[in-house]
Amino acid sequence: MADEKTTTVGEEAAAVTENADLLRFATAGSVDDGKSTLIGRLLLDSKSIFEDQLEAVESTSQSKGYDYTDLALLTDGLRSEREQGITIDVAYRYFATPNRKFIIADTPGHIQYTRNMVTGASTADLGLVLVDARQGLTEQSRRHAVLLSLLRVPHLVLAINKMDLVDWDESVYEKIHREFTTFATKLNIPDLEVIPISALQGDNVVNRSENTPWYSGPTLMHHLEHVHVASDRDLVDTRFPVQFVIRPKSDQYHDFRGYAGQVAGGVLKKGDEVVVLPSGMTSTISKVELFDTEIAEAFPPMSVTIHLEDDVDVSRGDMIARPKNAPKPSQDIDAMICWMTNEPLKPRQKLAIKHTTRTGRAMVKDIQYRLDVNSLHRDQEAGELALNEIGRVQLRTTVPLLCDPYSKNRTTGSFILIDEATGVTVGAGMINSGA
Amino acid sequence: MTNTHVDYQLSQLDQLEAESIHIFREVAAEFEKPVLMFSGGKDSIVMLRLAEKAFFPAKLPFPLLQVDTGLDFDEVLSTRDSWVERLGARMIVATIDEAIKAGHVVDDGKTSRNRMQIGTLLGAIEENGFTAAFGGGRRDEEKARAKERVYSHRDDFGQWDPKNQRPELWSLYNGRIHAGEHMRIFPLSNWTELDIWSYIHREQIEIPSIYFAHEREVIERDGMLLSVGPEIQPKGGEKIERKLVRFRTVGDRTQTGCVESEASDTAAIIEEIAVARVTERGATRGDDRFSEAAMEDRKKEGYF
Numbered sequence: 001m002a003d004e005k006t007t008t009v010g011e012e013a014a015a016v017t018e019n020a021d022l023l024r025f026a027t028a029g030s031v032d033d034g035k036s037t038l039i040g041r042l043l044l045d046s047k048s049i050f051e052d053q054l055e056a057v058e059s060t061s062q063s064k065g066y067d068y069t070d071l072a073l074l075t076d077g078l079r080s081e082r083e084q085g086i087t088i089d090v091a092y093r094y095f096a097t098p099n100r101k102f103i104i105a106d107t108p109g110h111i112q113y114t115r116n117m118v119t120g121a122s123t124a125d126l127g128l129v130l131v132d133a134r135q136g137l138t139e140q141s142r143r144h145a146v147l148l149s150l151l152r153v154p155h156l157v158l159a160i161n162k163m164d165l166v167d168w169d170e171s172v173y174e175k176i177h178r179e180f181t182t183f184a185t186k187l188n189i190p191d192l193e194v195i196p197i198s199a200l201q202g203d204n205v206v207n208r209s210e211n212t213p214w215y216s217g218p219t220l221m222h223h224l225e226h227v228h229v230a231s232d233r234d235l236v237d238t239r240f241p242v243q244f245v246i247r248p249k250s251d252q253y254h255d256f257r258g259y260a261g262q263v264a265g266g267v268l269k270k271g272d273e274v275v276v277l278p279s280g281m282t283s284t285i286s287k288v289e290l291f292d293t294e295i296a297e298a299f300p301p302m303s304v305t306i307h308l309e310d311d312v313d314v315s316r317g318d319m320i321a322r323p324k325n326a327p328k329p330s331q332d333i334d335a336m337i338c339w340m341t342n343e344p345l346k347p348r349q350k351l352a353i354k355h356t357t358r359t360g361r362a363m364v365k366d367i368q369y370r371l372d373v374n375s376l377h378r379d380q381e382a383g384e385l386a387l388n389e390i391g392r393v394q395l396r397t398t399v400p401l402l403c404d405p406y407s408k409n410r411t412t413g414s415f416i417l418i419d420e421a422t423g424v425t426v427g428a429g430m431i432n433s434g435a
Numbered sequence: 436m437t438n439t440h441v442d443y444q445l446s447q448l449d450q451l452e453a454e455s456i457h458i459f460r461e462v463a464a465e466f467e468k469p470v471l472m473f474s475g476g477k478d479s480i481v482m483l484r485l486a487e488k489a490f491f492p493a494k495l496p497f498p499l500l501q502v503d504t505g506l507d508f509d510e511v512l513s514t515r516d517s518w519v520e521r522l523g524a525r526m527i528v529a530t531i532d533e534a535i536k537a538g539h540v541v542d543d544g545k546t547s548r549n550r551m552q553i554g555t556l557l558g559a560i561e562e563n564g565f566t567a568a569f570g571g572g573r574r575d576e577e578k579a580r581a582k583e584r585v586y587s588h589r590d591d592f593g594q595w596d597p598k599n600q601r602p603e604l605w606s607l608y609n610g611r612i613h614a615g616e617h618m619r620i621f622p623l624s625n626w627t628e629l630d631i632w633s634y635i636h637r638e639q640i641e642i643p644s645i646y647f648a649h650e651r652e653v654i655e656r657d658g659m660l661l662s663v664g665p666e667i668q669p670k671g672g673e674k675i676e677r678k679l680v681r682f683r684t685v686g687d688r689t690q691t692g693c694v695e696s697e698a699s700d701t702a703a704i705i706e707e708i709a710v711a712r713v714t715e716r717g718a719t720r721g722d723d724r725f726s727e728a729a730m731e732d733r734k735k736e737g738y739f
Binding site: 089115233244303340424 | 445447449450452487490575604627636703704709
């Protein structure tokens with residue numbers, strides 16, 4: 001038919017890219033667990049690896065005298081790492097299927113890189129922990145689960161790798177599964193999936209394996225594609241940290257005054273009664289805009305511009321919330337802190353703190369305990385936190401923070417600590433619910 | 436007014452847009468003197484579009500900085516001028532020739548113009564006292580970039596220290612720098628090539644015409660198709676052919692190859708990419724081919 005509009009492959013591909021949703025996941029595991037091989041496999045089997053990348057890896061594998069293509073080489077980015085054969089930093093990888101785009105935060109597994117894993121997990125919807133079927137749960141895999149739980153990553157996958165090396169023995173899978181489930185009762189893991197795989201051979205990674213007739217669960221890729229993440233966001237508690245005040249002062253937009261920011265929680269719409277914190281002034285939303293278009297509602301993680309009916313004083317660092325549902329401004333902060341620098345964190349230490357769009361200074365009042373991330377033991381005699389250690393800390397800040405418990409909102413519940421002399425990020429904090 | 440989102444779902448492209456806008460606003464709020472490094476290529480044009488959205492209806496709260504190699508394609512320069520005019524943006528052009536005169540770079544006759552951009556760029560950042568420079572780099576481009584932060588710290592010499600990067604958590608960016616240092620900002624870190632093209636398609640963004648298929652006189656050299664011009668002339672057995680080609684990246688004329696293509700609009704380009712077998716840098720950038728670690732070396736020196 002002459003007037004029927006046909007869509008081209010390109011238009012379809014554009015529509016797919018435009019409409020797909022997004023899953024950010026963090027991987028943890030060491031080189032020995034086959035983590036890099038698994039990621040290489042996901043990239044290869046989803047056709048996200050290109051000819052020249054594969055060629056480079058093939059030639060490196062040959063020059064190292066391997067008789068197979070080392071997929072791990074695809075993900076070991078920096079030259080020093082390639083030489084040492086270790087992964088020392090968080091690397092981000094990308095692949096897509098028709099339904100979803102994936103961002104992998106690929107993190108090193110050893111305890112001396114805990115800070116890197118915390119970094120990778122901070123933005124993840126899902127955590128992927130790898131264990132070697134021959135070794136079962138190790139101190140390291142338990143630690144990874146603890147960190148993912150602490151960072152409130154809502155979905156966890158335990159991938160039992162190298163199943164080929166235990167002859168695809170169901171009892172090995174069952175034993176590790178049971179052991180992990182028991183351990184996980186002490187943690188906050190709302191959703192768990194345990195998958196038997198061989199990253200090297202590709203079993204149950206993208207394609208269902210014939211070697212595991214006893215396993216009826218999803219393949220890893222199927223699970224990654226279908227795990228439901230939309231409901232992980234808080235659409236109830238309105239939180240809008242003001243990032244930037246837009247005042248064009250041009251002839252055309254003489255009276256324009258918009259509050260720009262990214263929605264951290266809840267839904268904002270015209271007519272909503274709101275409170276501006278910390279001042280406590282109230283007003284009503286007169287308009288919500290995205291670029292040059294008025295929109296009906298804004299929700300996380302949209303970056304929008306909000307207009308208020310009244311000419312109240314609003315600036316960067318303020319928070320827009322609802323009068324009956326607002327965080328209580330507080331200068332006394334109780335938080336779990338992951339320490340990220342060589343010089344230990346000590347009581348009375350002063351640091352800069354950044355929480356949402358608000359910056360101030362903080363003093364360490366007390367280090368209540370250090371958490372042993374392997375055993376969950378709380379050491380109340382610790383007195384300080386060394387590099388890669390995590391503990392419960394009380395801070396006093398110079399400015400009130402407009403915060404929520406991290407368990408409620410990962411954006412308004414988190415902060416970073418900055419060394420004022422070096423400017424380096426030295427700590428990551430997760431605010432506890434009212435102590 | 437646009438329709439209510441019944442399911443409160445944001446597509447991945449909208450999420451990327453929201454994240455990039457957040458980064459632009461954060462930098463504008465926290466840095467004294469930001470600048471946007473503008474190459475005229477599709478990635479820097481997407482950056483401009485996102486910056487436009489971030490501050491609308493105000494003008495961009497920072498100028499654009501372009502390093503003029505003297506070897507830029509005319510089509511790229513005219514697209515640049517059209518964007519600058521529409522946005523009413525301030526434009527600073529740093530030329531390699533001026534940088535040679537000022538002693539920021541040395542022309543030894545062996546170094547490519549592309550490589551001389553590093554000194555020119557660092558010279559311009561220092562001279563103008565810029566404290567933050569937006570770049571269009573993406574983590575999917577190259578292995579060294581996969582580990583780079585959104586806020587990437589540069590020391591007094593403009594160097595990147597990949598082993599000593601600041602942790603970057605949640606969407607809490609740390610913009611603290613000392614005098615003389617600056618921060619490179621990569622708002623497109625999480626975008627892939629396909630995302631960029633889909634966004635150009637959706638937003639109907641104006642990009643240089645050489646991205647689309649056109650007839651051009653080319654010669655084949657080292658497996659690349661180079662455009663015949665004042666600097667590129669056939670030598671020893673090479674012959675000039677007229678082909679239907681397009682460019683996948685727009686660097687300087689002497690270094691940037693084109694590919695045979697019939698893709699005359701964004702949808703056709705997306706189709707091409709969706710089935711592409713070679714990454715864009717590997718295919719057409721002579722400067723990345725010297726070694727597997729070429730990009731890492733140039734980045735350490737202060738490349739984009």
